[in-house]
Amino acid sequence: MALPAFQVAATIGDVVERTRAVLDEVLVVDDGSTDGTAEAARRAGAEVHVLPRNRGKGSALRAATRALVDRGVDAVVTLDTDGQHLPEEIPRLLREAERGTDLVLGTREHLFGGMTALRRTGNAWSTWAISRFAGQDVPDAQTGFRVYSRRLILEIGLADGRFETESAIVVRACRRGLRVTCVPVQLAHVNGLASSHFRPLPDGFRIAGAVIAARWKEMPWTRRRS
Secondary structure (H helix, E strand, C coil): CEEEECCCHHHHHHHHHHHHCCCCCCEEEECCCCCCHHHHHHHCCCEEEECCCCCCHHHHHHHHHHHHHHCCCCEEEECCCCCCECHHHHHHHHHHHCCCCCEEEEECHHHHHHCCHHHHHHHHHHHHHHHHHHCCCCCCCCCCCEEEEHHHHHHCCCCCCCCHHHHHHHHHHHHCCCCEEEEECCECCCCCCCCCCCCHHHHHHHHHHHHHHHHHCCCCHHHHHC
């Protein structure tokens, strides 16, 4: 289990405890938090790696997946640590992964109607655009609730970056012919803006650039092993 974390001291303990009730191995990568996130995660029983400075969600995910794959795991589960995802739904995603799926997405498209107009519009646009670049319909390419297979991590990996990393890996996986499937999930809170570090304009442009690059260019993903 890989939990990227940044400034979530108020929620990380509960997320870790509920996740440990489902999975034994929980690795938190603290992306340079200054609010006691790492300490709260350790108290809850997680193994914690701390990045020396904030580098972005993609970088935290990359560090976590590398560490876990090096230990020989067959798959890595990820979810957001702000409390919106329900760790109790992890077994549903794992059952799909056991069918040979390389990337399982815990999708929220059935809940978009409960989001603010701005976020709903942003999700609708990104869903359409990323699906076109990926070459298959992906109803929620920005969800952080996922299962990555060992094969996907070794063949494609996750690049350093911020929120754009998760969108780009969907495009790369689809274009490489890896199996990508979706499992609808519920959320503890639908809108999520209060706890999110997502910045619509700069991160939106980052996502657009990363998705275009993932479709048309061979990116240096293999540098992950250096």
